[in-house]
Amino acid sequence: MKRTLFCLALVAAGIVIQSEPHLFTLIVAAQTPKDQAEPVPLFQVDPTWPKVPSKWKLGDASSIGVDAQDRIWVLHRPRTLPADQASVAAPPVLVFDAEGNFIKAWGGAGNGYEWPQREHGIYIDSKGFVWIGGNNCPARNLPGLSPIADDQLLKFTQDGKFVMQIGHAGKSDGNADTNNLQQPADEFVYPKTNELFVADGYGNHRVAVLDGDTGEIKRIWGAYGNPPTDENLPTYNPDSPQFANPVHCIALGKDDFVYVCDRTNNRVQVFHKDGSFVRQFVFDPKTRGSGSSWGIAFSPRDKKQNYFVVIDGTNNVLDIVRRHDGAIVGTSGRPGRGAGEFHWVHVGTFDSRGNFYTGEVDTGKRLQKWVPVE
Numbered sequence: 001m002k003r004t005l006f007c008l009a010l011v012a013a014g015i016v017i018q019s020e021p022h023l024f025t026l027i028v029a030a031q032t033p034k035d036q037a038e039p040v041p042l043f044q045v046d047p048t049w050p051k052v053p054s055k056w057k058l059g060d061a062s063s064i065g066v067d068a069q070d071r072i073w074v075l076h077r078p079r080t081l082p083a084d085q086a087s088v089a090a091p092p093v094l095v096f097d098a099e100g101n102f103i104k105a106w107g108g109a110g111n112g113y114e115w116p117q118r119e120h121g122i123y124i125d126s127k128g129f130v131w132i133g134g135n136n137c138p139a140r141n142l143p144g145l146s147p148i149a150d151d152q153l154l155k156f157t158q159d160g161k162f163v164m165q166i167g168h169a170g171k172s173d174g175n176a177d178t179n180n181l182q183q184p185a186d187e188f189v190y191p192k193t194n195e196l197f198v199a200d201g202y203g204n205h206r207v208a209v210l211d212g213d214t215g216e217i218k219r220i221w222g223a224y225g226n227p228p229t230d231e232n233l234p235t236y237n238p239d240s241p242q243f244a245n246p247v248h249c250i251a252l253g254k255d256d257f258v259y260v261c262d263r264t265n266n267r268v269q270v271f272h273k274d275g276s277f278v279r280q281f282v283f284d285p286k287t288r289g290s291g292s293s294w295g296i297a298f299s300p301r302d303k304k305q306n307y308f309v310v311i312d313g314t315n316n317v318l319d320i321v322r323r324h325d326g327a328i329v330g331t332s333g334r335p336g337r338g339a340g341e342f343h344w345v346h347v348g349t350f351d352s353r354g355n356f357y358t359g360e361v362d363t364g365k366r367l368q369k370w371v372p373v374e
Contacts, residue, residue, distance in 0.1 A: 316344065
């Protein structure tokens, strides 16, 4: 079988990136001293991943989580399948091992909780709990969805047993509300304090930090650490004192800083965990509308996290960003449906071994895995 490889060299003169159209590049290691060239890591697309049971089809692959056993948790949107495929829609949550073997599936409406109308984010915390949020907004009036906002966040065991709901559908009073979220996009749990950090999100303009056991909102902040407001903001303003919509991703770096994607403003802002502002990275000013900062991923092979990957779902590329100065030192992928190409890439996630997983939405509806070649 012909392999599709992608590779990267880090050398004394800088970054050397293969230019062939079907190669895919990723930063996977820190830059080496001037007199020593970095070996060229090779990756290949695993065309067999994942092995979705033949009786099912996937809708938008909106989010991917990884647990402590390196099992891959996929959250998709069954309601985005065409009407003639609705009967074969897979459950919203599917779990695979690193080889792509199907393990289990669950999710959807149930007693005692409000399942989101439009699934958006999934995260598995260090205790093994599964967090799920959605981003439905009645104003979007998407076909097949009830006209109610996903203002809640759900917590489950890994077997799909309901644990807790934070907030209620259609109940948010805006950015000052400490009882509800408003279409939360992404989340992570900081293990040392069991605090849940939420990119909140598609309706609000804030980060919300909650108690992971009780769901109590402990603190909130907006861009630059400012108090978030309900101001109707312009589509694009990279100098805005407020986040735009959506605040699309949130991640924790090894530096213990919180990285937040202000998607339509083409920037990532960095904070201490108390919400005090550290710095920001502003990206391609030519990207308007849907923005360029859809997600962030840190490679475990880059031990010092000298780089991070920014998922740009508007241009269907991955930008490799040097963390100390914010320079984009490489761009990977291109629009398309072939190996190493993206069609509405929405999420990208590393596992502990450095495998990279991407998910596509809209008409993409595809998952891809990129495997290091030793």
